[in-house]
Amino acid sequence: MRATLRWAHSDLRTHRGEALFLVLATAGIVASLLLATALFGYATNPWQRVFTQSHGAHVWLHTDAAADTGKLAGLDGVDSVAGPYPTADTTVSSRGSRAAVELRGTPERPSVGRPPVVSGHWLDPATPNGVVLESRLARALLAEPGDTIGVPGTARELTVVGVADSAEPRYRPGEQPGLVWALPSAVPDPGGQAIGLRLTDPGDTSYIVQRAVTVLGAGAIGEVSTWQQARAEAQGDNRLLGQVLGLFGLGALIAAGLAVHGAISTRIRGHLRDLSVLKAIGFTPGQVVRVFLLQHLAYALLGAVAAAALAEALGSRIPGRLGDAVGVWQGLPGHTVALVVVPVGAVLFIGATTGLAAWRAGQVPPVPVPRPTAPLGGRLSGVTGRSRGERSGGRGRRPAAASPSGRMASGVRRVLRLPPAAPRTGQLSATARRALGLRIPPALVLGWHKAFARRPRSLATVARLTLPLLLIVVAMSAWTTIDRFHSEPEQIGLPTTLSVRADSGLGERQTRALLERDPQVAAAYPGVETAALVPGQTATIALRGLGTQQDPYPYTLAEGRAARGADEAVAGQGLLDLLDVRVGDWVRMTVGDQPQILHIVGRSIEPENAGRVISTSLDTLRANDPGLRPTLYELRLDPGADPGKVADRLATAGRGHLDVHTVANPADGLSPLRAVVAGLIAVLALIGLIELLTAIGGAVREGERDLLALKAIGLSPRQITAITVTAIGCTALAAVLAATALGLPLAHWLIDAQGRSSGIGAGIAQGPSALLMLLLGAAAVLCAAALAALPAARAARRRLADTLSAVA
Numbered sequence: 001m002r003a004t005l006r007w008a009h010s011d012l013r014t015h016r017g018e019a020l021f022l023v024l025a026t027a028g029i030v031a032s033l034l035l036a037t038a039l040f041g042y043a044t045n046p047w048q049r050v051f052t053q054s055h056g057a058h059v060w061l062h063t064d065a066a067a068d069t070g071k072l073a074g075l076d077g078v079d080s081v082a083g084p085y086p087t088a089d090t091t092v093s094s095r096g097s098r099a100a101v102e103l104r105g106t107p108e109r110p111s112v113g114r115p116p117v118v119s120g121h122w123l124d125p126a127t128p129n130g131v132v133l134e135s136r137l138a139r140a141l142l143a144e145p146g147d148t149i150g151v152p153g154t155a156r157e158l159t160v161v162g163v164a165d166s167a168e169p170r171y172r173p174g175e176q177p178g179l180v181w182a183l184p185s186a187v188p189d190p191g192g193q194a195i196g197l198r199l200t201d202p203g204d205t206s207y208i209v210q211r212a213v214t215v216l217g218a219g220a221i222g223e224v225s226t227w228q229q230a231r232a233e234a235q236g237d238n239r240l241l242g243q244v245l246g247l248f249g250l251g252a253l254i255a256a257g258l259a260v261h262g263a264i265s266t267r268i269r270g271h272l273r274d275l276s277v278l279k280a281i282g283f284t285p286g287q288v289v290r291v292f293l294l295q296h297l298a299y300a301l302l303g304a305v306a307a308a309a310l311a312e313a314l315g316s317r318i319p320g321r322l323g324d325a326v327g328v329w330q331g332l333p334g335h336t337v338a339l340v341v342v343p344v345g346a347v348l349f350i351g352a353t354t355g356l357a358a359w360r361a362g363q364v365p366p367v368p369v370p371r372p373t374a375p376l377g378g379r380l381s382g383v384t385g386r387s388r389g390e391r392s393g394g395r396g397r398r399p400a401a402a403s404p405s406g407r408m409a410s411g412v413r414r415v416l417r418l419p420p421a422a423p424r425t426g427q428l429s430a431t432a433r434r435a436l437g438l439r440i441p442p443a444l445v446l447g448w449h450k451a452f453a454r455r456p457r458s459l460a461t462v463a464r465l466t467l468p469l470l471l472i473v474v475a476m477s478a479w480t481t482i483d484r485f486h487s488e489p490e491q492i493g494l495p496t497t498l499s500v501r502a503d504s505g506l507g508e509r510q511t512r513a514l515l516e517r518d519p520q521v522a523a524a525y526p527g528v529e530t531a532a533l534v535p536g537q538t539a540t541i542a543l544r545g546l547g548t549q550q551d552p553y554p555y556t557l558a559e560g561r562a563a564r565g566a567d568e569a570v571a572g573q574g575l576l577d578l579l580d581v582r583v584g585d586w587v588r589m590t591v592g593d594q595p596q597i598l599h600i601v602g603r604s605i606e607p608e609n610a611g612r613v614i615s616t617s618l619d620t621l622r623a624n625d626p627g628l629r630p631t632l633y634e635l636r637l638d639p640g641a642d643p644g645k646v647a648d649r650l651a652t653a654g655r656g657h658l659d660v661h662t663v664a665n666p667a668d669g670l671s672p673l674r675a676v677v678a679g680l681i682a683v684l685a686l687i688g689l690i691e692l693l694t695a696i697g698g699a700v701r702e703g704e705r706d707l708l709a710l711k712a713i714g715l716s717p718r719q720i721t722a723i724t725v726t727a728i729g730c731t732a733l734a735a736v737l738a739a740t741a742l743g744l745p746l747a748h749w750l751i752d753a754q755g756r757s758s759g760i761g762a763g764i765a766q767g768p769s770a771l772l773m774l775l776l777g778a779a780a781v782l783c784a785a786a787l788a789a790l791p792a793a794r795a796a797r798r799r800l801a802d803t804l805s806a807v808a
Contacts, residue, residue: 019299025259025690026303026350027310028683029252030343034311037338038329047167047234050116051227056167057082057113057196058205058227061212062531067220069195075211077204082112082196086187089177091503091659092158094141094149098651098659100177100501101137104194105184113167113196115181120145120162128185130161137171137178138163152656153503158186169230173661175608192222202227206539213533219593223531224540232610247750252683255467257353259691262464285362292358293351300350304343312339443719447726450699451734458731461695465735466742468688469780473743474750475677475684476768476776481751482674484766485665492764493605494663495554496525496634497643500650501659508629514653515633520641525553526630527618532589532596534579541575542613543591545621546634553634555615558763559583560602563616566623570602574611574759587614596624603761608664611759634663688780689787695731696788699724700795707795717796724792725785732784736777 050056063069069084086105091098109122115132123130133143138160143149147160164181171178199208205226213221279288315326329335452458485492502511508526515524527546534541547553555562555570560583563569571587581587581600588597598616606613622628637646647660654660710720744767752762768776 022296022299022690023303023306025252025683025686026300026346027307028679028686030304030307030346031311032252032680032683033250033342033346034307034339035315035326037342038311038315038326047231050165051167051231053116054114054165054167055112055198056227058199058202059197059209059212060113060168060225061195061197061216061221062087062192062223062225063195063216063220064192064222065190067193067216069193069216071215072195072197072212075197075208075215077199077201077208077211078197079200080112080198082110082198084193084195086184086190087192087194088187088190091152092141092149092180093152094143094147097141098152099137099140099171099173100659101171101180102177102194103131103180103182103187105187105190106181107184112198115164115166117162117164120160122162122164123181123183124161125183127159127161128183129158130183131158131186132162132164132181133160134166134171134179135163137180140171140173140178152659153505158182167227167230169225169233173664175664209539217593218533218590221533221540222592224533226539229539229610251471252468252680252687255464255471255684255687257350258464258467259687259694261353261357262461262691262694289355289358289362293355296354297347297351300347304347308339308343441719441722442715443722444726447723448730450723451727451730461691461698461731462734462738465688465691465695465732466738468684468691469735469739469776470743470746472681472684472688472776473739473768473773474747475681476772477744477747477751477765479674479677480768480772481764481766484764489665490554491556493556493607493760494665495556495636497637497641497663498635498647498650499661499663500524500633500635501631502633502654503657503659505657506654511630511633511658514658515635515650517653518646518649520638520646521635522638523551523636525551525634525636526632527553527634528621528628528631530591532591532614535588539578539612541578541589542609543589543596543621544613544615545618545628546615547617549617549619552617553615554636555602555604557602558605558761560600563601563620566620567597567599567616568601568620569598569614569616570604571600571614572604572606572609572611572759573756573761574606574609575614576600576603577756577759578612589614594624596621605755605761605763607760609759611761689783692728692732692784692787696724696728696784696791699727699788700791717793720796721789721792724795725788728788729781729785732781733777736780740773740777 061069061072063084065086072078073081088103090101090103092101093099106123115134117132118135120132123132131149133141138144141149143160143163145160145162148157149160150157158180166179168179169176197208197212199205205228209224209226213224279285311326312330316323316330318326329338485494489495489497500511500515506514512524512526515521525547527544529542529544531540532543533539549564552562552564557570560570571581571583576582579587583600583603586597586599588595590596598614598620600614604613604615606615618628618630635646637643643662647662650658650660707720710723715723747767748765751765755762755764
């Protein structure tokens with residue numbers, strides 16, 4: 001045992017840099033996987049916690065005021081009912097902020113859909129104008145218990161007595177109104193009612209919705225929201241962040257395992273004589289295996305423990321959403337299990353890849369085998385002969401494998417499952433000979449030949465180096481796609497910047513004239529958005545009518561064509577998946593009690609409402625309802641215009657009749673992803689560096705056997721150094737080309753697959769620019785050459801006695 005520890009300590013002193021890189025790479029990989037686990041937990045559990053605490057309803061139906069909702073309690077599969085509650089749509093303002101809200105009259109705190117109060121208290125009859133705000137709405141209005149909020153256009157004021165969480169779809173400016181609970185007396189003129197259904201089996205949600213619509217009548221239903229929609233909206237971008245971290249963390253783990261396997265295999269090939277000596281002095285195969293296995297398990301364990309400790313101690317202090325996610329995750333029941341399982345799994349995977357290479361080390365026979373003078377890249381002898389003016393293949397020359405030492409070496413190679421050494425009487429390839437004939441410097445030709453002569457080994461090295469580079473290309477593509485959301489929003493379904501809603505105090509012509517009067521408003525598109533029941537009456541979708549035939553709305557199309565004729569529409573990917581239809585199909589939906597039949601002629605990129613949107617022109621909807629008037633206006637601004645300043649000018653000019661919001665950009669919630677991508681690129685670069693150092697060490701050790709021959713044909717130490725540097729540079733270049741060829745299509749496929757699953761749709765992926773890819777390739781090749789220069793120069797200047805010792 002003492003001898004084993006002494007040998008391991010000596011090996012550690014010799015390879016300190018490699019050990020440090022392995023520890024850091026393992027720490028980065030485990031940290032990525034832990035953060036991914038935290039984000040997955042943060043994405044799912046907060047909503048689940050609120051739903052459980054509130055005894056939430058699985059279905060919420062918004063109906064007109066005359067609907068007989070009492071029949072719903074008797075439906076099979078309905079366990080209990082919340083409401084019905086009278087509702088009124090209005091707008092509230094606080095501290096200069098305005099928000100569209102649903103005012104819900106609640107006589108007492110309900111048993112189903114019971115909102116957990118996070119600050120203040122629940123409604124009290126002693127405060128008849130008191131209201132409780134949903135937590136996200138309260139943050140948007142900067143309102144706290146005790147504050148007063150106004151109702152624009154009236155002298156009415158409401159007092160905030162509490163803030164509560166809700167498991168229903170949360171407030172989104174311009175998309176989803178906020179929820180305000182009030183006493184029924186505070187809802188004097190309700191325009192509808194809301195009723196919640198808690199089901200005995202959540203899996204029957206679609207069936208219960210269909211039955212409820214049948215009982216009440218399609219004309220009585222305004223909107224339907226289900227627990228699946230609320231959960232998906234609550235998870236939002238956090239789940240995407242978790243998926244990105246998990247994907248790259250697993251990829252980095254595989255790359256690290258392969259890098260460790262390659263490092264050990266290379267060291268075994270370079271230390272066959274040392275391993276034979278160890279076996280000769282009494283080391284058993286098991287002891288040799290344990291030396292390598294315990295060494296690298298110790299490195300991996302050290303990195304994993306360090307990552308787990310840092311994530312536990314400092315994870316919640318990370319700025320932004322990542323820190324919030326870790327803080328919430330640390331309070332979840334499965335936190336301790338994940339904190340142990342993830343690092344242990346990473347260590348075991350690295351241990352498995354290490355054990356395979358270590359087993360091969362244990363099979364080395366206990367006989368010190370003299371190394372055959374293998375030719376450079378497998379075929380240097382022919383070059384040596386020609387350099388002296390001799391013919392290759394002279395008489396009386398015996399192949400290396402025919403000699404006793406050659407037979408012993410061949411036996412070792414068979415045990416280690418290594419390819420046989422090339423015969424000494426071989427020749428350079430035809431390409432290499434032509435390159436020498438063109439007077440290309442011999443160092444470049446021999447370096448290229450050395451890099452790719454041993455194909456199985458060369459391909460394995462290139463493959464191990466390609467994997468981290470491929471993941472870096474995918475990460476760069478993700479970064480570029482996020483930048484595209486900010487720099488070119490019109491290309492990803494956001495052609496407008498501001499959304500404006502006008503109250504009844506302004507007419508259509510007045511509103512449009514007021515908006516277009518602003519010097520920085522390029523176009524104002526009138527429109528309406530309403531909820532529509534899908535065929536089968538199992539869910540509601542968003543039906544939008546934007547623009548007119550004369551001034552069409554500039555939808556971003558990924559498939560098909562724009563809607564130009566009557567009854568033509570474009571739809572998001574989420575709607576196509578929900579209805580199981582394709583571009584070219586006709587769909588029927590119900591708005592109130594009016595059917596609407598549209599022909600889908602294109603697929604638009606829809607970042608809103610999970611892509612469950614079908615869009616047509618305002619003229620098409622008016623053909624079915626001539627009295628329809630615009631309720632919103634989408635504004636396209638001049639390039640360089642400040643949306644905040646334009647919104648302030650319009651709100652001032654509207655004199656309280658306009659509700660102006662900035663159109664939400666999905667990329668705003670992905671800002672933490674940039675820091676995540678940068679960290680992942682650093683971890684992957686570290687793994688690639690480990691593989692480079694392994695390849696350099698193997699090339700230098702193999703070059704020691706060719707040093708005498710290279711000096712004999714007249715090459716200088718500088719030329720000999722250039723051979724190794726060129727070989728490593730060619731290997732890195734091949735890996736860069738392979739990573740680019742495979743990484744770009746893979747990145748487009750992954751990003752578009754994520755777009756399809758989120759409902760936005762395919763067509764949002766954006767690869768890195770050619771200049772950026774060129775810089776990546778140049779950095780990889782130059783880094784490889786720079787790292788190889790120093791050890792190659794030292795090897796080229798070794799003394800003759802040292803070289804003979806290495807060859808012997």
